[in-house]
Amino acid sequence: MSDEPEIRRDDPMMAAEYVLGLLEGDDVNRAQEKLSHDERFRWRKDWWNNWFAPWTDEISPIEPPADLWHRIEREIRKDRSGSGEE
Amino acid sequence: MATETSPTPPSSPPHRNAAEAREALRSAMVRLADGDEAALEQIYDATRVKLFGICFRILGDRKEAEDALQDVYVNLWQRADRYDPERASPISWLSTFARNRAVDRLRTGKVRAGSVPVDEAMPLPDDAPLADDILVDAERSAQIHECIETLDDRTKKHIRSAFFDGYTYAQLAEQADVPLGTMKSWIRRGLQKLRACFEASERS
Numbered sequence: 470m471s472d473e474p475e476i477r478r479d480d481p482m483m484a485a486e487y488v489l490g491l492l493e494g495d496d497v498n499r500a501q502e503k504l505s506h507d508e509r510f511r512w513r514k515d516w517w518n519n520w521f522a523p524w525t526d527e528i529s530p531i532e533p534p535a536d537l538w539h540r541i542e543r544e545i546r547k548d549r550s551g552s553g554e555e
Numbered sequence: 556m557a558t559e560t561s562p563t564p565p566s567s568p569p570h571r572n573a574a575e576a577r578e579a580l581r582s583a584m585v586r587l588a589d590g591d592e593a594a595l596e597q598i599y600d601a602t603r604v605k606l607f608g609i610c611f612r613i614l615g616d617r618k619e620a621e622d623a624l625q626d627v628y629v630n631l632w633q634r635a636d637r638y639d640p641e642r643a644s645p646i647s648w649l650s651t652f653a654r655n656r657a658v659d660r661l662r663t664g665k666v667r668a669g670s671v672p673v674d675e676a677m678p679l680p681d682d683a684p685l686a687d688d689i690l691v692d693a694e695r696s697a698q699i700h701e702c703i704e705t706l707d708d709r710t711k712k713h714i715r716s717a718f719f720d721g722y723t724y725a726q727l728a729e730q731a732d733v734p735l736g737t738m739k740s741w742i743r744r745g746l747q748k749l750r751a752c753f754e755a756s757e758r759s
Contacts, residue, residue: 476743485746488651489717490658491724515642520753522647523696524703524718525654528612530604533624538599541628545592548633 484513488521576601580645587635595632602646606653613657613721623657630656644692658721702752710745713738 476482480503486492487500503510580601586594606627611620631652638648703711713731716722722730728738 476740476747478743481750482743482746485750486724486742489714490655490721491717491727491742493723493725518651519643519647520695520699520749521718522643522650523692523699525605525609525650526696528605528608528719530608531611532604533607533621537603537621537625538596540625541595541599541632542592544625544629545595545632548629 480507480510481513481517484510485517488514488517577644577646581640584635584638584640584645587631588638590635595628598631598645598649599628602649605646606649609650609653610657612719613654614661619660620657623660624653626660627653627656646692654718661721698753698756702749702756705752706745706748710741710748713742714745714749717742 483500483503487497487504492500504514580598583594583597583601587598603624607620607624610623610627611617614620614623627649631649638645642648643651703714706714713727716727716730724738724742725735727742728735731738
């Protein structure tokens with residue numbers, strides 16, 4: 470272990486932990502609860518997401534199977550026509 | 556905008572530059588909120604290879620990645636009004652959305668985390684369309700890399716693993732065979748550093 474002082478877990482830190490998906494269980498619930506009413510926390514969540522999102526540019530793009538669009542189309546049309554006939 | 560006479564890569568549409576591509580995507584997102592199905596297809600065409608790459612990277616399983624991708628666009632359709640252009644660019648928002656859906660799927664327990672080794676890049680098929688490359692915000696992309704590079708190797712490795720493999724604190728601690736509290740302080744110190752670096756590059 471290092472002898473550096475412990476890092477304070479302030480709201481911006483908690484937002485980063487939440488957007489990265491580091492948290493589990495009650496910690497996730499607490500963050501989500503905070504998101505539901507705390508505008509600053511929501512802003513900070515977006516802020517981290519906007520910074521981290523371009524990191525995905527490192528991931529090689531891959532072509533999905535050709536029929537996937539049709540699967541999506543079928544599902545949204547089913548959704549559109551309600552629970553009635555296909 | 557200055558137009559260079561450099562040869563156009565064969566895979567990118569010659570009539571569109573990055574600003575036009577981003578604007579086309581932004582306007583499709585607006586039309587999507589009005590229930591325009593053609594807008595969804597346009598968004599799919601522009602983003603599918605990027606978002607499928609993300610889903611596959613997180614899930615490490617083709618079938619799961621396909622289901623995740625389907626889930627991403629169907630959800631986007633059903634809740635199109637959730638995108639707020641004031642809060643994120645379309646491609647940032649969609650990338651975040653796809654990553655979150657894939658991580659959620661990973662956490663349902665059907666798929667085991669880490670099916671793909673951390674630093675192993677997936678092969679890019681030669682014929683993969685690269686149209687979405689022009690949506691990349693090169694400047695932001697460079698800035699995040701610069702900030703990540705300021706972290707020590709250990710911290711970088713664990714934060715990368717959280718982002719690209721969807722690992723939680725507990726999983727990272729177990730994998731590194733250190734107490735949970737130790738992992739938390741390593742990562743928190745890294746996140747504090749990243750925040751300072753991001754904020755500094757916003758000021759400059």
